[in-house]
Amino acid sequence: MIVAQAKDINEIADKLTNYEKILVAGCATCVAECMAGGEKEVAITASALRMALRLRGCQAQVAEVTADRQCEWELIEEIAPQVEAADVVVSLACGVGVACMWDRFEPKPIIPGVNTVFLGHREKPGLWLERCAACGDCTIDRTAGICPIARCAKSLQNGPCGGSTDGKCEIDPELDCAWHLIIERLKAMNQLDTLRENTPPRDWSTSRDGGPRRVVVEDVEE
Amino acid sequence: MSSTSNLQRVLSAGHFAVTGEVGPPTGADAQALKAKADILRGCCDAYNVTDNQTAVVRMSSIAASAILLAEGLEPVMQMVCRDRNRIAIQSDILGAAALGIRNCLCLSGDHQSFGAAGKLHGHPGAKNVYDIDSVQLLSIIRDLRDKSLQQGGDSVTVAPDMLIGAAWTPLGDPIDFRVIRLAKKVAAGAQFIQTQSIFEVSRFAEQMKLVRNEGLHEKVAILAGIIVPKSAGMLRYMNKNVAGVTVPDELIERMDQASDRKEEGLKVTVELIEQVKAIEGVRGVHIQAIEAEHLIPEIVKRADLLPRPASGEAS
Ligand code: SF4
Ligand code: SF4
Numbered sequence: 001m002i003v004a005q006a007k008d009i010n011e012i013a014d015k016l017t018n019y020e021k022i023l024v025a026g027c028a029t030c031v032a033e034c035m036a037g038g039e040k041e042v043a044i045t046a047s048a049l050r051m052a053l054r055l056r057g058c059q060a061q062v063a064e065v066t067a068d069r070q071c072e073w074e075l076i077e078e079i080a081p082q083v084e085a086a087d088v089v090v091s092l093a094c095g096v097g098v099a100c101m102w103d104r105f106e107p108k109p110i111i112p113g114v115n116t117v118f119l120g121h122r123e124k125p126g127l128w129l130e131r132c133a134a135c136g137d138c139t140i141d142r143t144a145g146i147c148p149i150a151r152c153a154k155s156l157q158n159g160p161c162g163g164s165t166d167g168k169c170e171i172d173p174e175l176d177c178a179w180h181l182i183i184e185r186l187k188a189m190n191q192l193d194t195l196r197e198n199t200p201p202r203d204w205s206t207s208r209d210g211g212p213r214r215v216v217v218e219d220v221e222e
Numbered sequence: 223m224s225s226t227s228n229l230q231r232v233l234s235a236g237h238f239a240v241t242g243e244v245g246p247p248t249g250a251d252a253q254a255l256k257a258k259a260d261i262l263r264g265c266c267d268a269y270n271v272t273d274n275q276t277a278v279v280r281m282s283s284i285a286a287s288a289i290l291l292a293e294g295l296e297p298v299m300q301m302v303c304r305d306r307n308r309i310a311i312q313s314d315i316l317g318a319a320a321l322g323i324r325n326c327l328c329l330s331g332d333h334q335s336f337g338a339a340g341k342l343h344g345h346p347g348a349k350n351v352y353d354i355d356s357v358q359l360l361s362i363i364r365d366l367r368d369k370s371l372q373q374g375g376d377s378v379t380v381a382p383d384m385l386i387g388a389a390w391t392p393l394g395d396p397i398d399f400r401v402i403r404l405a406k407k408v409a410a411g412a413q414f415i416q417t418q419s420i421f422e423v424s425r426f427a428e429q430m431k432l433v434r435n436e437g438l439h440e441k442v443a444i445l446a447g448i449i450v451p452k453s454a455g456m457l458r459y460m461n462k463n464v465a466g467v468t469v470p471d472e473l474i475e476r477m478d479q480a481s482d483r484k485e486e487g488l489k490v491t492v493e494l495i496e497q498v499k500a501i502e503g504v505r506g507v508h509i510q511a512i513e514a515e516h517l518i519p520e521i522v523k524r525a526d527l528l529p530r531p532a533s534g535e536a537s
Contacts, residue, residue: 153333153335154303154350154352154355155352155355156330157354157355157358159406160403162389163465164395164396164465165395167396170333170336177395179399180395183396183399184396195402196409198357198358198361200358201308201354201358
């Protein structure tokens with residue numbers, strides 16, 4: 001899923017001082033899972049905004065709504081009446097949701113209320129981890145299900161750098177070294193030698209480096 | 223400009239090689255490099271020129287290498303994968319070879335979050351590249367040189383003459399992988415290796431045994447990394463903060479007790495050199511005296527490594 005994180009409330013409030021009718025719009029899918037933009041967070045954000053705006057001398061009304069998803073036209077439509085009634089929307093959806101909301105409601109300003117951070121999962125309560133960098137050419141089986149593109153700080157393809165210490169990455173003692181995890185897993189599987197073969201330079205053209213990407217599926221009827 | 227690498231000549235003649243290190247200045251200061259060159263001239267076969275080490279902006283390794291070359295010192299130009307993609311790297315390799323630079327050390331590079339281990343601001347907000355890794359970099363330079371082929375498949379008119387090397391952290395985590403990692407670098411074309419600094423000689427010797435079991439010592443010239451200890455505090459810091467480096471307590475204590483730290487540091491260094499020299503498969507040393515380059519001539523002399531084999535037409 002897409003993992004997002006709440007923005008600082010003051011950053012959002014500073015952008016809202018000139019509006020009267022504000023709508024905080026949540027999204028009940030990924031961002032709800034990661035406790036950044038679901039119905040609950042909409043309520044929390046809305047009341048924090050009311051307070052922050054009052055401190056700024058603004059009397060704006062802050063309404064709340066949560067779409068099942070802000071990245072699907074039909075589901076966006078379900079919250080259209082509330083959006084139309086507002087001067088500005090603070091969207092707690094991921095960047096995709098914010099972008100779709102702009103497309104649908106232009107020129108209404110849609111302000112991001114969360115930071116979209118990565119594609120990942122909930123490792124345990126309160127901890128989400130990045131798992132995939134959407135490189136467009138999945139080879140995660142080579143490294144036993146632990147993707148070094150997403151999880152190694154240098155996206156190394158041929159084993160750990162010299163900075164790996166006690167299983168942690170050189171950039172942060174709290175961060176697992178992806179290559180340490182890969183090596184431990186392959187060792188347990190008795191397949192460490194599979195890493196002896198050198199991985200050639202990657203073709204990054206399938207990733208964001210190749211430009212914005214599109215997926216086309218032929219013969220799909222409206 | 224068609225001279226080959228002096229380091230290569232020294233190694234192929236079977237001499238025990240000595241390399242040193244010259245950190246480029248944090249300014250457009252050719253004079254600083256020339257001053258270091260004056261101190262170091264004649265005491266090593268080649269001198270590593272670091273490439274924005276610990277992610278701190280310094281004079282480019284290619285420019286600093288060219289300055290050293292003009293001073294009659296043979297550079298080992300370091301090249302990290304952090305800051306350049308394969309287009310920039312190959313272009314720099316062609317340029318470096320055209321300038322007469324004959325050695326390149328291929329590294330992943332310290333992550334940009336380092337900023338001199340917190341001592342300077344650095345540029346933690348920089349975007350890193352990591353288009354390729356150090357193993358891939360080795361093979362790219364090898365193919366440029368041996369096949370006149372760019373990574374993308376186009377040819378080059380004049381192939382760069384370049385001895386290529388890599389770093390190795392023999393005692394780094396995960397330890398079970400370190401010899402495989404070396405084997406990968408050798409397979410990718412590494413001709414020489416400079417190791418992370420060694421303080422635990424016996425553990426290093428064990429790793430070297432595994433290296434010999436794989437026959438890697440015959441395929442690549444391994445230069446053991448030696449860091450000149452300056453104080454017990456420095457050793458403690460390294461022990462705690464430098465990945466893959468463990469400093470035995472006795473050594474820290476010895477530096478602590480020493481009445482003349484500088485002298486003790488020199489003694490320790492010379493002892494370390496002699497100990498690693500005795501290990502089969504070690505074909506040289508890479509000596510680092512961080513911000514104390516002036517100690518290197520004395521060390522090399524005491525370790526009985528002078529004079530260095532004549533550098534022929536290296537300059
Ligand atoms: S290889 Fe690419 S697609 Fe597969 S997990 Fe890694 S980043 Fe994602
Ligand atoms: S320590 Fe591990 S995860 Fe961190 S950059 Fe090095 S190999 Fe990658």
